[in-house]
Amino acid sequence: MNQIDKMAAWSNEINLICEMRSALSHLNKTEKKIAQKILDDPEAATHKSIAVLAKNSGVSEPSINRFCKRFKTAGFPDFKLKLAKAAVSGVWETVHPIQPEDNTYKYTTKIINNTIANLMAFKQSVNYQQIQLAVEAFICAKRIFIFGLGLSSATAKDAEYKFYQSGLFASYIDDLKMQRMIVSNYSAGDLFFIISQTGETKEIIEVAKLAKLNNATIISMSPSASRLARVSTLKLQIDEPHKLNGLSFSSQATNRVMLDILAVGISLQKDSPARFYNQDYFKNC
Amino acid sequence: MNQIDKMAAWSNEINLICEMRSALSHLNKTEKKIAQKILDDPEAATHKSIAVLAKNSGVSEPSINRFCKRFKTAGFPDFKLKLAKAAVSGVWETVHPIQPEDNTYKYTTKIINNTIANLMAFKQSVNYQQIQLAVEAFICAKRIFIFGLGLSSATAKDAEYKFYQSGLFASYIDDLKMQRMIVSNYSAGDLFFIISQTGETKEIIEVAKLAKLNNATIISMSPSASRLARVSTLKLQIDEPHKLNGLSFSSQATNRVMLDILAVGISLQKDSPARFYNQDYFKNC
DNA sequence: CTTGCTTTGTAGTAAAATTACAAAAATTAT
């Protein structure tokens, strides 16, 4: 069983509704009719019999049954069970934006649900290889500098602390001029860990480019499609597919999870032989 | 109306598993056999047919059916559905600890799952009233100081930034001596937002107590049962029921979610009339 | 010990889900 199979097996356990939603575009006509009907009101679907659901969605009973099996469930009853579990979390409701008239309960729930949804999405999009390589790079680096501006400066500070805890020394710098200076004085073995929510902040990209000129190793934590990610040696992607209006930034929470992952990875592997020896190692990643 | 009916009426609409557990002593021989078998492993019970469960617990099939109806469910399938929902929270409890031999995929998944589990637990334990009051307090405060030490100092920095974004001015202080000084120079309208992962750090509790002596308003973000929470005016509880070994601290992510909630709450209510006028307002919370 | 009530089980019935197979649709090759 390879990594992807394991992932599939797992993701199915977590939330069937998310699974269905993300599969929606890959489904054929009949399957889409079924999925749509179920997603319309997942809770209601759990109370229907296969015959009723078949009639409702305009397909035959065996089609429903096949649909269930395609989502790695034993059959219709098992599917309903998993659906009920997924529906109880309420996570799928996160599409609703925050309204001015929302009361405390409403906006609180929306924010939490949104964060959970983003974490679930994160789980599906994690690039394990990049994490593995980043961990090795951190362990082998002579000096580690953590850069961040604005909101990400607090994340950088967090990262510094986490690195200490896992036994590595790192310095966080949130002053742009300092960042430029340090990058300019690059010496072999230096590692730049650059954190940015957007990955599009002009200043931080310039710093990254300056580092790249010196052939420095740059590990970025930013959205996968960002310009910062593009100039980095290793990319720790933090995307936020479910965006809420207002001041809620789920990626902040996801950032912390990534820091946890790095810290655990570092402390697990610190004393084992590293595969990271030179710059060329990253060339084909 | 029999015993169970009375019980059900009394303990209306909670989790089916809790309901069964508390009804256990009032059940008769046959019912007890069934309840025991289901409670042994509720998750497993959801996958059994009525025939299998009947055989397993040494009773007849109609007895199972009657049992289900006594717990206000439509029948066995409906009972299993409700049971599955109730067991969901339990599903998250089985996050396995990180092992030294875990590969990147394994420890990454464990960390993410654990964080999601904690967020779900958080969602169920949120005290909306305290959030509501905290938001009002922040809006009405003349000056806001945010205190944090160690890992929480980064969270405090984050909070400062978030407050700016939602239109409030706040200062984060991560220097203990400064914190003492500021607290000592308390003046009416000052608000102290104290953040601590453990809520048990001696130094920060002393600062809080010092503030309390001056009758200052203290809003704490810490575990609900902590000593810091006990001395605070308002408590924003961040518990971490699902703890992973290693360097993973899910409460960090939960902290960010709470900051998001506060920021959204503040910006939603900033311009509407506040209920927060004086210190006495909090007395009976 | 017997009457009346409650609880439990047996057997039959109804409903629901699954399977096997055939028809239809879509895809590919000629």
Add this chain to the structure above:
DNA sequence: ATAATTTTTGTAATTTTACTACAAAGCAAG
């Protein structure tokens, strides 16, 4: 374009599962 092949969908029969009616057993009060 059309025949051949593959894939998809539906029909009908089968199997499994849950439910109901009723009878037997257990239990308490007179």
